Amino acid sequence: MKSLEDVIQAAGNPVDLLRNSQTGPNVYPGVPPEFTNWRDEQQAWQKTCVLFNLSFHMADLAVEGPDAVKLLSHLGINAFKDLALDRAKQFVPCSHDGHVIGDVILFPLAASRFNLVGRIPALSWVQYHAKTGGYDVKLELDERSAARKDPFNRKSYRFQIQGPAAMAVMKNLLGAEPPRIKFFHLCNMTIAGLAVRGLRHGMVGQPGFELFGPYAEGEAVREAIVRAGEEFGLRQCGGRAYSSNTLESGWIPSPLPAVYSGEKMKPYRQWLGADSYEARASIGGSFVSKRIEDYYFTPWDMGYGSFIDFEHDFIGREALQKIAKGPHRRKVTLALDDADVLRAIGSQLGSGERTKFIEFPSAVYSMHPFDRVVAGGRTVGVSTWIGYSSNERKMLTLAVLEPGYAEPGTPVSLVWGEENGGTSKPTVERHRQMEIRATVSPVPYVEAVRKTYTDRGWRTQAAV
Amino acid sequence: MSQRNLEEVLKAAGNPVTMLRNSQIGAYVYPVVPSEFSNWRDEQAAWQKTAVLYDQSHHMVEQYVQGPDTLKLFTHLGMNSFASFPVNRAKQLAPCSYDGHVIGDGILFHLEDNHMVFIGRAPAASWIQFHAETGGFNVKTKKDDRSPGNTKGLAINRTNYRFQIQGPNAWKVIEKLNGGPMPEVKFFHMGTMNLAGRKVRTLRHGMAGAPGLEIWGPYAEREEIRAAIVAAGKEFGLKEVGARAYATNTCESGWIPSPLPAVYTGEKMKKYREWLPASSYEATGSIGGSFNSTNIEDYYVTPYEMGYGPFIKFDHDFIGRQALEKMAGKPHRKKVTLAWNADDVVKVWRSMLEQGDPYKYIDLPLSNYTSASYDKVMRGGKQVGLNMFSGYSYNERSMLSLAIVDPDVALGSEVGLLWGEESGGSKKPTVERHRQTEIRAIVSPAPYSKQAQTTYHEGWRGKATV
Numbered sequence: 051m052k053s054l055e056d057v058i059q060a061a062g063n064p065v066d067l068l069r070n071s072q073t074g075p076n077v078y079p080g081v082p083p084e085f086t087n088w089r090d091e092q093q094a095w096q097k098t099c100v101l102f103n104l105s106f107h108m109a110d111l112a113v114e115g116p117d118a119v120k121l122l123s124h125l126g127i128n129a130f131k132d133l134a135l136d137r138a139k140q141f142v143p144c145s146h147d148g149h150v151i152g153d154v155i156l157f158p159l160a161a162s163r164f165n166l167v168g169r170i171p172a173l174s175w176v177q178y179h180a181k182t183g184g185y186d187v188k189l190e191l192d193e194r195s196a197a198r199k200d201p202f203n204r205k206s207y208r209f210q211i212q213g214p215a216a217m218a219v220m221k222n223l224l225g226a227e228p229p230r231i232k233f234f235h236l237c238n239m240t241i242a243g244l245a246v247r248g249l250r251h252g253m254v255g256q257p258g259f260e261l262f263g264p265y266a267e268g269e270a271v272r273e274a275i276v277r278a279g280e281e282f283g284l285r286q287c288g289g290r291a292y293s294s295n296t297l298e299s300g301w302i303p304s305p306l307p308a309v310y311s312g313e314k315m316k317p318y319r320q321w322l323g324a325d326s327y328e329a330r331a332s333i334g335g336s337f338v339s340k341r342i343e344d345y346y347f348t349p350w351d352m353g354y355g356s357f358i359d360f361e362h363d364f365i366g367r368e369a370l371q372k373i374a375k376g377p378h379r380r381k382v383t384l385a386l387d388d389a390d391v392l393r394a395i396g397s398q399l400g401s402g403e404r405t406k407f408i409e410f411p412s413a414v415y416s417m418h419p420f421d422r423v424v425a426g427g428r429t430v431g432v433s434t435w436i437g438y439s440s441n442e443r444k445m446l447t448l449a450v451l452e453p454g455y456a457e458p459g460t461p462v463s464l465v466w467g468e469e470n471g472g473t474s475k476p477t478v479e480r481h482r483q484m485e486i487r488a489t490v491s492p493v494p495y496v497e498a499v500r501k502t503y504t505d506r507g508w509r510t511q512a513a514v
Numbered sequence: 515m516s517q518r519n520l521e522e523v524l525k526a527a528g529n530p531v532t533m534l535r536n537s538q539i540g541a542y543v544y545p546v547v548p549s550e551f552s553n554w555r556d557e558q559a560a561w562q563k564t565a566v567l568y569d570q571s572h573h574m575v576e577q578y579v580q581g582p583d584t585l586k587l588f589t590h591l592g593m594n595s596f597a598s599f600p601v602n603r604a605k606q607l608a609p610c611s612y613d614g615h616v617i618g619d620g621i622l623f624h625l626e627d628n629h630m631v632f633i634g635r636a637p638a639a640s641w642i643q644f645h646a647e648t649g650g651f652n653v654k655t656k657k658d659d660r661s662p663g664n665t666k667g668l669a670i671n672r673t674n675y676r677f678q679i680q681g682p683n684a685w686k687v688i689e690k691l692n693g694g695p696m697p698e699v700k701f702f703h704m705g706t707m708n709l710a711g712r713k714v715r716t717l718r719h720g721m722a723g724a725p726g727l728e729i730w731g732p733y734a735e736r737e738e739i740r741a742a743i744v745a746a747g748k749e750f751g752l753k754e755v756g757a758r759a760y761a762t763n764t765c766e767s768g769w770i771p772s773p774l775p776a777v778y779t780g781e782k783m784k785k786y787r788e789w790l791p792a793s794s795y796e797a798t799g800s801i802g803g804s805f806n807s808t809n810i811e812d813y814y815v816t817p818y819e820m821g822y823g824p825f826i827k828f829d830h831d832f833i834g835r836q837a838l839e840k841m842a843g844k845p846h847r848k849k850v851t852l853a854w855n856a857d858d859v860v861k862v863w864r865s866m867l868e869q870g871d872p873y874k875y876i877d878l879p880l881s882n883y884t885s886a887s888y889d890k891v892m893r894g895g896k897q898v899g900l901n902m903f904s905g906y907s908y909n910e911r912s913m914l915s916l917a918i919v920d921p922d923v924a925l926g927s928e929v930g931l932l933w934g935e936e937s938g939g940s941k942k943p944t945v946e947r948h949r950q951t952e953i954r955a956i957v958s959p960a961p962y963s964k965q966a967q968t969t970y971h972e973g974w975r976g977k978a979t980v
Contacts, residue, residue: 065698082664084541085550086943087883089875093946354604395863398878399856400911407555410877415553440946443867472800476552479559479908 054309055319057329064310064342068418070474071332076417079195080106080202084233088411089440091291094101095298096257096441096496098283099213101275102292104260105204105268106195110175113180115187122156122164127349127366129359133158136236138249141166142354143175143313148369149308149346151175153354157249157258167208170194170327171307178321183453193352197327207268210251211275212258215282220259223278228259244275294411294437300353300383300494302434306333306418319449332475334416336465336483337432345420345432350378351450353493354437380456383495384433384464386445387487393404394484406467406481408445412437415477422465423449424485430455433464439495446495447488460490518778520777521787524799530778530810534886536941537800542772542885543663544757546572546670551754558759558908562963564751565681567743568760570662570728571672571736574620577632577639579646581653584628587646592622593817593838594862601703604717607634608822609641611783615776615814616836617641619822620624623704623717633676636660636795638777644789651977668962674769675736678719679743680726685752688727691746757947761762762905765914768821768851768961770902774801774886776814792859795885800942802884804932804950807901813888815900818846819918821960845921851962852901852931852955854913862951874934874948876913879906883944891917892930892952901931906960914962915955923957931955 051057061067085091090403094100106168113121123130125143133139141156152175154168166173173191180187195201211219221227229237231250239246244267249260261271276286287295296303309315309328333345349370355378358370394405409415413436423431431451438445447464447472455462463485472478517523527533547569551557560566578733579587589596591609599605601624608619618641620634632642639657646655658673679687689696692707699705699718706713709729717728731739744754755763764771775784775796790796801813817826818841864874877883881904891899899919907914915931923929930952939945 074552077548082543084944087946089946090943388833388864391867392860392864396856396860398906398908398911399859399913407553410875426523438866440866443869445867476556477550479553479555 051324052443053320054322054326054329055316056322057332058319060311060414063340065333065338065340065345067329068306068333069338071330071416072101072474072476073330073332073417074476075415078107078292081286081292082288083290084288085286087241088288090286091285092294092411092440094285095213095287095295097214099211099219100210100277100287101272101279102210102287102295104208104210105206105265105473106201106207108168109170109173109194109197110192110205111166111176112163112190112192113166113176114186114190115185116162117185117187118162118164120184121176121183121187123362124183124364125176126156127354127358127364127370129248129357130362131359134511135161136231138236140354140357141172142349142357143172144364144366144370145308145312145346146365146369147308147312147346148348148366148373149343150305150349150352150354151307151309152305153352158307169303170197171309174322174326174328175307175309175318175462176472182317182321188290195206204265205385207265207271208260208262209268209272209275210258211279212251212256214256214260215279215284216256219275219279219282219284222282223275242270244271246271259403273312274363279335286457291411292497294439296435297383297437297448298439298441298494298496300448302352302381302448304418304434304456305347305352306331306345306420308343310342332416333418333420334468334473334475334478335419335421335433336468337420337422337429338469343424345418347450348373348378350376351381353381374476377453379431379450380453382451382456382458383451383491383493384447384449384462384488385491385495386447386464387489388444390484390486391445394486403482406472406483408478410438411451414504416475421447423455423462423488424465425455425460425462430462442495448493451490456490458490458492462490464488492500517792518873519788519792520790520797521784522796523792524778528913529808531801531806531808531813534774534799534801535806537798537885538892538941538943539798539800539885540663540943541883544573544760545661545663546665547757547760549758550756551958554756554759555908557753557755558879560751560753561681561755561763562681562909565679565683565687565747567740567747567754568678568680568812569740569754570676570678571674571733572670574633574676575636575639575660576658576673577642578629578656578658579632579642579868580629580655580656581651582628583651583653584630587642587649587651587653588622588630589830590832591645591648592643593822593826593832593834595829597827597829599624602776604702604704606822606825607632607638608820608825609638610817610818610834610838611776611780611814612833612837613776613780613814614816614834616817617774617775618773618821619820621717624722630726635771637777640790640794640796641775641777644786648785648789653654672733674730675733675739676730677739678721678726678728678745679747679752680724680915681752682724683752684724684726686750687743687747687752691742708721710738712739714739728956759879762907764903765851765905766907766909766961766963768849768916770820770849770916772882772886772903773815773820774810774813774888776811778810799885801886801888802882802935802942802945803887803889803901804935805888805890806936812854813886815918816841816846819849821849847899847918847920849918849960850923850925850976851958852915852917852929853910853958853962854915854931855954855956856912858951858953859913862953871938871947871949873951874939875946876933879908881905881913884942890932891919892932893923893927898929910962916960919957925957925959927957929955929957
């Protein structure tokens with residue numbers, strides 16, 4: 051088998067293929083599971099400050115050439131007329147049918163030179179069009195550590211300093227007030243005598259910075275950050291806590307790339323390798339449908355409706371125009387019922403059939419979690435990310451629900467675990483399913499997130 | 515740090531207990547190996563139900579000793595009898611201090627004439643190296659240190675790979691790899707087998723309670739050997755065990771990996787403390803748990819308490835002999851397994867969903883948060899023992915821990931395990947602010963696993979507290 055299309059043909063149904071993927075758990079490599087302990091590391095991003103090391107788990111794609119903007123504008127739902135060298139974008143490409151393929155951060159590096167950073171599906175889609183669409187661009191892919199032979203030989207380091215003390219740490223680090231720029235704007239800085247590019251960020255709901263530069267200089271910059279952060283209680287965040295921060299800030303990391311179906315997507319599937327991310331990805335959870343399309347999200351489902359710019363032509367435009375008026379599903383946080391959570395965890399002790407283990411702090415066990423959310427005896431949405439927040443003292447999930455059930459306070463239930471004892475994914479031990487009651491809550495869940503995001507981002511306009 | 519050795523570190527720190535209980539070293543990790551190959555539940559289940567591959571290539575120190583005085587050196591340090599220790603035999607070596615307290619333990623392999631290697635945690639290895647270098651023995655030493663906890667992308671290069679194939683189907687996997695029946699070998703005897711076109715050395719073992727083999731060879735060959743074992747094991751349900759599950763196997767099989775090395779006190783040990791570097795395990799390691807005595811000697815354990823009484827042979831002169839002879843006839847604390855009360859464990863988890871300081875987090879499956887764990891075991895308001903290693907067993911469906919308790923604490927009786935540290939917790943990075951709580955537990959045999967109890971006929975496990 052050479053291509054994703056071959057793999058799907060051989061498997062019959064892509065849902066069965068992905069739900070029984072043998073790829074294993076998604077890893078957050080390059081950093082220890084815990085620098086100190088994940089409870090304190092979580093609390094640091096709400097109470098003091100954290101250093102996230104993003105140098106390893108995402109892929110980078112450099113796109114350069116006279117047609118770079120034309121290419122990206124052809125693929126992204128986003129507006130490109132306001133493109134500026136000092137501004138990054140959350141770049142969201144869709145399929146012809148208007149479903150999300152992925153979302154990544156687009157960094158302009160120079161005129162006609164861009165860097166895309168995130169999960170690989172969106173980057174592969176860009177590469178495909180660049181190579182087959184007659185664009186005058188050059189590409190350079192720098193794969194994530196887990197997908198390369200030399201895992202720790204990346205092109206760039208990438209750190210984030212986040213939390214209420216982030217700006218104080220930045221000031222200490224720079225020896226001056228940090229540049230006063232808006233959310234997602236870029237600037238130049240000097241740290242430890244090295245030139246560093248900065249992105250004003252705020253991943254966990256507080257103003258912060260993302261810093262990047264040549265990989266070889268990463269260790270010197272990291273050491274400088276750790277030193278500058280010491281007096282402010284900065285903690286380095288390990289692999290276990292890292293992926294749980296999004297439960298508080300509300301970004302869904304794991305839309306299934308909408309590439310498995312549709313005649314128009316077939317040439318792409320034939321282009322994607324049999325060992326591509328898409329062919330090896332895993333779906334996990336209680337949501338089971340024979341139709342792979344039921345696992346796709348629209349930009350509105352993800353909270354990206356406000357990004358869509360119908361003023362330009364892009365793949366998926368027609369399909370999105372047709373559904374623009376809605377109704378749309380809405381992204382919410384589910385706060386799981388404490389007693390039910392304890393019943394699930396407690397089933398690990400003593401006799402009786404056990405539920406799917408709830409791992410702390412991230413309870414995600416596949417690359418694309420899809421759990422059924424039910425109310426009144428029927429499925430009203432899917433939950434896509436799950437874990438524990440020691441800041442909120444809650445098990446939280448990020449879910450996409452029918453609008454009638456998306457109001458904060460609505461009682462629903464999450465079906466936890468897989469049917470019939472579980473699929474054959476290596477991360478799945480034999481278990482029974484269990485309904486866990488949940489309360490629909492705003493996204494982002496964290497009060498601080500909603501109060502400090504004053505820009506036009508999706509967080510303020512989201513489901514609250 | 516301006517101190518050059520442990521003695522200077524201790525002088526600067528004042529009380530060694532305060533220093534070790536607030537060590538900034540972090541968790542004692544099982545390095546390099548992925549956290550999970552599949553998931554730790556199924557990996558634990560495999561060692562009781564099918565077969566497992568343990569990758570022990572990284573977490574232990576290899577201390578080689580070679581030369582005419584090799585046997586003389588180990589006879590001088592070991593309480594074991596060396597009257598019959600030919601080539602191709604191994605021994606559990608637990609050297610003691612002059613006062614008869616355990617410094618550490620590990621396995622001593624007799625590789626060839628006048629050439630042995632000790633494999634285990636750092637303390638016993640360093641003690642061996644010290645005496646080899648300073649005791650006037652005609653030997654050479656070579657140390658191969660454990661892999662770093664955080665590799666930071668640097669290449670790892672050990673002398674040997676070291677694998678164990680264990681579990682009820684282990685022998686089938688081994689014979690398939692060997693391409694024919696393996697000769698019957700006694701526990702801790704060494705031999706060879708065919709593996710992926712090579713002849714590799716073996717040690718008959720049984721760490722998880724059923725017969726298995728440890729194999730080793732040049733580190734560069736590790737992936738080739740691993741691939742062959744994984745392929746051969748597939749039909750027998752062999753699973754590779756990741757870092758999270760690995761250390762918990764001992765909760766079922768009853769070996770306490772982490773006694774505090776008894777080196778911090780005593781005039782006679784001073785020379786050793788001056789020799790141990792300021793960066794050593796002894797100077798940087800951590801103590802954690804509810805047991806908090808200002809006297810570091812209260813953390814020392816005797817070989818009797820660890821269950822090694824049957825090893826002690828007064829047929830030779832060795833360090834600690836006089837002290838052990840004095841202890842020999844007296845009652846000893848005994849090693850047991852504590853099976854934790856499920857409701858009390860859930861109570862700890864519940865506190866994570868409530869406001870205020872929670873109880874100390876119980877991580878699964880390994881719940882230790884320090885290099886050497888010391889919790890109080892209580893009965894009727896009085897301390898009756900020390901809890902020293904805690905984790906969850908998916909096989910036994912219970913939190914289990916290994917403890918040493920007073921002689922009058924009966925199997926089947928209930929004790930209380932004081933979980934967490936006093937006053938919100940020490941300054942160790944692994945310790946979040948928390949409250950203490952008592953967790954009820956049933957005093958149970960060590961090893962806990964019925965399989966381990968019934969299949970270990972030759973080692974100390976068969977003679978343990980049951």
